[in-house]
Amino acid sequence: MYARRAWIVLWKDVLVERRSKEALNALFFFALLLLFIFQFTLGGDRERLAGALPGLLWLGFVLSGLVGLGRAFLTERDHDCWEGLLLSPGDKSAIYLGKLAGNLLLMLLVEAIMLVLFGVFFNIDLGRRLPALAGVVVLGTVGFAAVGTLFAAMTAQVRARELLFPVLLLPVLVPVLLGAVKATEAVLAGESLSGVMHWLKLLAAADIVYVAVGVLTFDAILEG
Amino acid sequence: MDWFDTMMADFAVQVSGLKKFYAGRPVLTEVNLSIRPGEAVALLGANGAGKTTLLRILATLSRPSRGKAVIAGHDCVKQAERVRESVGFVAHGAWVYDDLTALENLTFWTTLSSRPADGEELRTALTAVDLDRFAHARVRTFSVGMKRRLALARLTLSRPRVILLDEPFAGLDQRAGKWVDEYLAAFKAAGGCVLLTTHSFGRGLGVADRIVILAGGGVVLDTPTATLSPDDVRRLYEAHAEDPT
Numbered sequence: 001m002y003a004r005r006a007w008i009v010l011w012k013d014v015l016v017e018r019r020s021k022e023a024l025n026a027l028f029f030f031a032l033l034l035l036f037i038f039q040f041t042l043g044g045d046r047e048r049l050a051g052a053l054p055g056l057l058w059l060g061f062v063l064s065g066l067v068g069l070g071r072a073f074l075t076e077r078d079h080d081c082w083e084g085l086l087l088s089p090g091d092k093s094a095i096y097l098g099k100l101a102g103n104l105l106l107m108l109l110v111e112a113i114m115l116v117l118f119g120v121f122f123n124i125d126l127g128r129r130l131p132a133l134a135g136v137v138v139l140g141t142v143g144f145a146a147v148g149t150l151f152a153a154m155t156a157q158v159r160a161r162e163l164l165f166p167v168l169l170l171p172v173l174v175p176v177l178l179g180a181v182k183a184t185e186a187v188l189a190g191e192s193l194s195g196v197m198h199w200l201k202l203l204a205a206a207d208i209v210y211v212a213v214g215v216l217t218f219d220a221i222l223e224g
Numbered sequence: 225m226d227w228f229d230t231m232m233a234d235f236a237v238q239v240s241g242l243k244k245f246y247a248g249r250p251v252l253t254e255v256n257l258s259i260r261p262g263e264a265v266a267l268l269g270a271n272g273a274g275k276t277t278l279l280r281i282l283a284t285l286s287r288p289s290r291g292k293a294v295i296a297g298h299d300c301v302k303q304a305e306r307v308r309e310s311v312g313f314v315a316h317g318a319w320v321y322d323d324l325t326a327l328e329n330l331t332f333w334t335t336l337s338s339r340p341a342d343g344e345e346l347r348t349a350l351t352a353v354d355l356d357r358f359a360h361a362r363v364r365t366f367s368v369g370m371k372r373r374l375a376l377a378r379l380t381l382s383r384p385r386v387i388l389l390d391e392p393f394a395g396l397d398q399r400a401g402k403w404v405d406e407y408l409a410a411f412k413a414a415g416g417c418v419l420l421t422t423h424s425f426g427r428g429l430g431v432a433d434r435i436v437i438l439a440g441g442g443v444v445l446d447t448p449t450a451t452l453s454p455d456d457v458r459r460l461y462e463a464h465a466e467d468p469t
Contacts, residue, residue, distance in 0.1 A: 008332055008335040019323045020323050080316075080318065088337045
């Protein structure tokens with residue numbers, strides 16, 4: 001029953017997003033805008049680009065993630081469904097896992113689009129590096145989404161939500177961003193995954209800790 | 225089981241010495257109220273009298289500052305999860321997702337509440353509130369009254385022992401209002417307990433066995449409705465709710 005409750009939250013979020021396309025459309029154009037700005041800033045200088053690319057890539061992921069995650073519980077708030085979630089009997093962490101899975105899907109979709117656009121805009125051949133890069137991106141995104149979903153719930157009911165959400169989230173994301181940017185840098189430079197294993201271990205550990213904290217504390221956060 | 229618990233067992237809802245303060249401002253100063261299984265109580269009071277606050281405390285959405293609230297033998301603060309299994313609550317918001325259909329909304333809420341219903345049950349619930357023709361229509365296209373009816377369909381599927389309704393007739397047409405009356409009468413006859421707030425002196429009082437008037441933070445009148453006409457209720461309301469002194 002626990003898995004079924006988590007699944008129904010994911011099913012609902014995917015269905016709502018598929019029909020409204022509110023988050024996806026906004027994030028797509030936001031990502032496109034970021035890429036244009038990066039392109040104008042760096043131009044065609046391959047040397048500068050090589051050094052800046054991992055950071056830019058994750059800056060794009062983080063900024064679009066902040067926009068997407070910040071909206072994670074707005075549907076509940078705008079439709080007075082927050083009380084319904086709170087009053088549904090049973091372990092509330094199932095709701096957290098369902099929401100996390102929905103956010104993760106959305107973020108990975110936007111990141112996949114961004115990766116393709118990065119390749120096109122900066123004329124980078126990601127082909128051979130794609131499997132390793134995908135592994136790093138997935139590991140980084142799980143931690144990002146785990147803590148982002150939790151803080152989105154925490155700030156959903158407060159007035160200064162837009163300000164508070166990134167202020168709370170970004171400092172906690174430092175280990176994930178550090179590991180993800182370093183591992184991405186190494187992968188883009190042609191290193192194998194075994195060469196960046198220490199960063200991957202950091203990412204995996206952060207993912208486990210953040211998801212565990214989310215599962216354990218979501219009930220208290222929902223209760224306010 | 226001590227004497228208090230023994231006494232509680234006779235009541236579906238038991239509120240004793242309940243107080244609620246918001247930022248130091250008293251909203252409920254001393255509320256005592258008991259409702260037996262199979263009984264319906266209409267809660268009347270002016271705006272700001274604390275009717276919704278009382279319902280929210282009983283629904284476990286808000287904590288009392290002092291005092292005790294017990295539903296179906298479970299403390300609303302210490303055993304909130306058990307209370308939630310027994311209570312069906314329809315507040316001002318309908319708790320519906322605009323981009324889901326009526327059927328999908330019911331599927332979502334019943335599954336989330338660990339009371340999954342099959343297609344037949346969902347259809348029956350929608351038919352009961354006259355929304356069966358709109359089962360596959362997105363809720364975005366619904367009127368306020370239709371959303372309200374969908375919320376009532378959700379309530380019936382949650383199979384509660386105690387129903388808490390905040391202004392259940394607001395936005396409903398005559399037909400839907402009549403259905404609510406009939407549903408609550410049947411629910412009561414099956415041993416269920418109902419506490420509803422209303423500003424109407426006609427609708428809702430038909431199903432109520434007692435009216436309770438809240439004013440000045442407490443219960444100022446608790447009387448059976450058996451011999452009261454809507455005009456009597458209006459006079460009592462004017463005498464107590466609008467001038468609690």
